[in-house]
Structure formats: C-alpha cells, structure tokens
C-alpha cells in the first residue's frame with residue numbers, strides 16, 4: 307500500500323480514493339462502516355459498492371465513514387521502509403512544502419494538470435496571500451495567516467487562464483467548504499449521478515438488512 311506521505315484521515319482517504327505512486331485506497335480497501343447523517347443508518351458497505359475511481363467515490367455528502375478494513379500484503383520491512391523513503395525523497399524533490407492542500411486540480415485524461423497550469427504561464431501567479439507554487443504548478447501555497455478566499459481566487463484565475471490557453475476545463479480536486487456563493491464554485495464535483503443517497507446504505511440493498519452490494 308503506497309499511501310506514504312499523503313496527509314489526512316482514513317475517512318477522507320476513502321471518500322477521495324486517495325492515492326499516488328501507482329496505488330490508491332481501492333487497491334486495499336475491503337469494506338467500510340458508514341453512518342448516514344440524513345437517515346441514521348449505520349452499517350457495513352463492501353468496497354465495490356463505493357464505486358471508487360480517480361479521486362472519487364459514490365459516497366454522498368451525508369455519509370460518514372467511521373471505520374475501514376484494509377487488506378494488506380505481507381512484505382519485508384526493510385524493503386517497505388526503503389520504498390517509503392524513496393517516495394518521501396521524490397515528494398520533497400518535486401513538490402512544495404509549506405502551507406498547501408496538495409494537488410488542486412485533477413489530471414485530465416492523458417495529461418497532467420500541473421503541465422497545463424505551467425503551460426498557461428500560471429506558475430508564481432499570486433492573489434493576495436495565495437500563490438501558485440513555483441516548484442509544482444498544481445499546488446497553491448498560502449502565506450502564514452493567508453485566506454481561503456485568496457486561494458479560491460487563484461484557483462478560479464488559473465482555471466480561466468488554462469481554459470483560454472488550452473481549451474481544457476480543469477476540475478477541482480480540493481473540496482471547497484463554506485463559501486458564500488456555491489454557484490461560484492470553479493468546478494464542483496457532482497453528487498454521484500442517479501444516486502441522490504450515494505451508496506446503498508446499510509438499510510438499503512447493500513446493508514446488513516439488504517442484499518447485493520453490502521458487506
């Protein structure tokens with residue numbers, strides 16, 4: 307499992323199918339326990355029912371992952387430590403430190419968001435307290451005490467410039483929470499299509515009381 311150096315909680319990692327370096331959560335996730343804040347259901351859901359894909363899952367915004375079972379392959383400790391060390395070395399060499407939220411845009415099919423942002427001349431682009439990293443164009447650095455509004459303004463400007471320069475509409479990987487005008491969101495990920503309640507919950511066909519997609 308190559309999740310070394312990806313920051314965050316296990317629930318967020320499941321929802322986003324976090325990954326990198328040739329692997330992701332889908333590679334080792336067996337099942338989760340999900341509590342639905344809307345319906346109150348609480349039970350197990352098997353990983354295939356989460357429809358995990360590139361930085362996405364079918365979890366609805368009301369569904370909270372409170373437990374995850376992972377299946378890991380036994381291996382040699384020294385080999386694993388060397389692999390983690392190499393990932394950390396690569397990240398330090400290629401990605402910025404400081405205050406950032408990781409990759410800002412998802413990679414469009416067959417291309418890299420960082421390459422497109424760079425090609426549109428956005429490296430170093432600044433708005434107030436936020437700036438596109440000069441080290442890796444798909445990262446936005448915030449100054450000490452910086453504001454999320456400034457980060458968002460940079461995201462929108464980058465997206466506009468990339469669309470103008472390349473015709474590609476970048477999609478936002480970062481989840482935006484608490485902004486006054488949600489219609490201003492540069493590219494919100496839609497709720498899972500045709501599944502207003504997200505995955506079939508424990509009380510649904512996949513749950514302990516149902517059949518089909520549950521654990």
Ligand SMILES: Cc1cc2nc3c(=O)[nH]c(=O)nc-3n(C[C@H](O)[C@H](O)[C@H](O)COP(=O)(O)OP(=O)(O)OC[C@H]3O[C@@H](n4cnc5c(N)ncnc54)[C@H](O)[C@@H]3O)c2cc1C
Nearest residue numbers: 313314315317318319321322324325326370371407408481
């Ligand atoms: C420096 C840096 C590097 C990063 N590198 C990578 C990388 O290489 N690959 C990668 O995939 N990501 C990367 N990330 C992004 C992020 O760390 C991961 O996606 C992480 O797994 C998200 O977990 P989180 O707890 O931070 O979730 P948050 O960012 O807090 O939330 C992400 C989404 O998950 C939802 N969520 C959070 N907790 C739960 C829960 N318990 N149940 C259901 N939904 C939940 C939130 O509502 C939100 O929609 C990086 C971030 C940073 C800061």
